[in-house]
Amino acid sequence: MDQNDAPVLEALAEHQNLERYGFTPPAHRQGRGVDPRVLDVLGEQSFKSDVVASSGLDDRQSSNGYLQDAESLLAEAVGADMAFFSTCGSSLSIKAAILAVTRGEGELLISRDAHKSVVSGLVLSGLQPRWIRPKWDNELKLSHPPSPETVEEMWQRYPDASAALIVSPTPYGTCADIEAIAKVCHKRGKPLIVDEAWGAQLPFHDDTPTWAMSAGADICVVSVHKMGLGFEQGSIFHLQGDLVDPVRLSQCADILSTTSASTLIYAAMDGWRRQMVQHGKAMIDKTLKLTRQLRRDIDAIPGLHVLEEELVHAEASHDLDIQHIMIDVSKLGISGFQATDWLRENCRVDMGTTDHRRTEAVISVTDDEETADLLLTSLRALAEAAPEMPRPPEVIIPDEKDLFLETVMLPRDAFFGPVEVVPVEEASGRIAAEMATPYPPGVPLLLPGERINKAALDYLRSGVEAGMVLPDPADATLKTVRVVREEL
Ligand SMILES: Cc1ncc(COP(=O)(O)O)c(C=O)c1O
Numbered sequence: 060m061d062q063n064d065a066p067v068l069e070a071l072a073e074h075q076n077l078e079r080y081g082f083t084p085p086a087h088r089q090g091r092g093v094d095p096r097v098l099d100v101l102g103e104q105s106f107k108s109d110v111v112a113s114s115g116l117d118d119r120q121s122s123n124g125y126l127q128d129a130e131s132l133l134a135e136a137v138g139a140d141m142a143f144f145s146t147c148g149s150s151l152s153i154k155a156a157i158l159a160v161t162r163g164e165g166e167l168l169i170s171r172d173a174h175k176s177v178v179s180g181l182v183l184s185g186l187q188p189r190w191i192r193p194k195w196d197n198e199l200k201l202s203h204p205p206s207p208e209t210v211e212e213m214w215q216r217y218p219d220a221s222a223a224l225i226v227s228p229t230p231y232g233t234c235a236d237i238e239a240i241a242k243v244c245h246k247r248g249k250p251l252i253v254d255e256a257w258g259a260q261l262p263f264h265d266d267t268p269t270w271a272m273s274a275g276a277d278i279c280v281v282s283v284h285k286m287g288l289g290f291e292q293g294s295i296f297h298l299q300g301d302l303v304d305p306v307r308l309s310q311c312a313d314i315l316s317t318t319s320a321s322t323l324i325y326a327a328m329d330g331w332r333r334q335m336v337q338h339g340k341a342m343i344d345k346t347l348k349l350t351r352q353l354r355r356d357i358d359a360i361p362g363l364h365v366l367e368e369e370l371v372h373a374e375a376s377h378d379l380d381i382q383h384i385m386i387d388v389s390k391l392g393i394s395g396f397q398a399t400d401w402l403r404e405n406c407r408v409d410m411g412t413t414d415h416r417r418t419e420a421v422i423s424v425t426d427d428e429e430t431a432d433l434l435l436t437s438l439r440a441l442a443e444a445a446p447e448m449p450r451p452p453e454v455i456i457p458d459e460k461d462l463f464l465e466t467v468m469l470p471r472d473a474f475f476g477p478v479e480v481v482p483v484e485e486a487s488g489r490i491a492a493e494m495a496t497p498y499p500p501g502v503p504l505l506l507p508g509e510r511i512n513k514a515a516l517d518y519l520r521s522g523v524e525a526g527m528v529l530p531d532p533a534d535a536t537l538k539t540v541r542v543v544r545e546e547l
Contacts, residue, residue, distance in 0.1 A: 137262035139297035150176035155312035204235030230500035232383025233376035241275035250277035250302040259287030263339035362391040389416040394451035396526030406437035415454035461514035473507035477544040489542035
């Protein structure tokens, strides 16, 4: 195949050049009917490019196969057997992968630092999760991806599980030893799914952490919008080997997907793949150089510390994606939540994952000296302003023994079964019927089917007081909790 082609993008250009007109959705007719005030903000071109896939971009029978060609080009570029585009984020792709490997029944080994979209997959499928414990770092109060030994132990305990699912890189940039974990799974003939939502750039440069397909994973799910240059919601799943049926995988994606996929999202992913093939190595070279310098400069700001050495060693993570700059602000006497809010309000700079003591800047291939300087100047201003900021309320972090709750009911049964709403003071000892997920990063602390303990509630309540955001519980302040109604 010719990697200089970008079939979806080129078909879109042709659609525009030929001035095709459809008596089909979208009703805006490439922007003709749209309120000028909308066009002012969104631009005419975005509506011009928003065309329906068949009987629009392609003909009624999709006989030109633009999308399939774009997917094959991507698979070839990164060395996977197959690649599928999705326009509903990795949140959809990961559910499709889970359903495809399990057929919606039995057990799945899952790292407990999984994203909330994985938990939604459990609720929808009715699967029994067998949780793989991540390594907990009591000093840093964060978890590292699980070790191959832990995955091996889980297979010994649950040999009938369909597959294992791990997250790597995590939203902190830490990476699992995917190669060793894949071997552990494959020696039992079981597939490994890697949630690599944060890894779009990895296949295109040798100095980044190993990407899941090279390390032997069977399916890997990637959000192009996170670390690649695509629109929000652009996601890909890659497949290799013969442990997962490709037809089942694509049909599982089909039953979850929209029938009105966004051509804008497809075209951007297609163009991004070509750009990465042609220029990715040089772009990432430049980004890594910029990032290394930036990490040193931020670390030199009094009161700030960039996490690096402490994240990668024998008892921690296997590798680190340095483009995630996790900055500890605790020595400034403020919380990560305060830092993130202050930077947005005062410097118009938004940060990523934020917790009680850290704020994170994710550096992309788009960043350059100018944006690096913006970050540095803003962080210096933060360090100067910090002494005047109020001291943050304490967030009560659970001990490791209280951190991982026991799953006593299937997530689906707990979510869909009879529920009641109880004051938080009465929720300890009850079974959660909803998720409570500090966001970002998006790893649920409580999930349906888990027996709630006081330590988890103390953490979440004190977190909310300090600025933590919980997007999923019915009561975001967590004064009340939805729990399973149990017969006495
Ligand atoms: C580890 C992980 N997996 C999956 C997702 C979901 O990805 P998307 O936003 O593309 O749906 C996220 C999003 O933050 C994530 O961090």
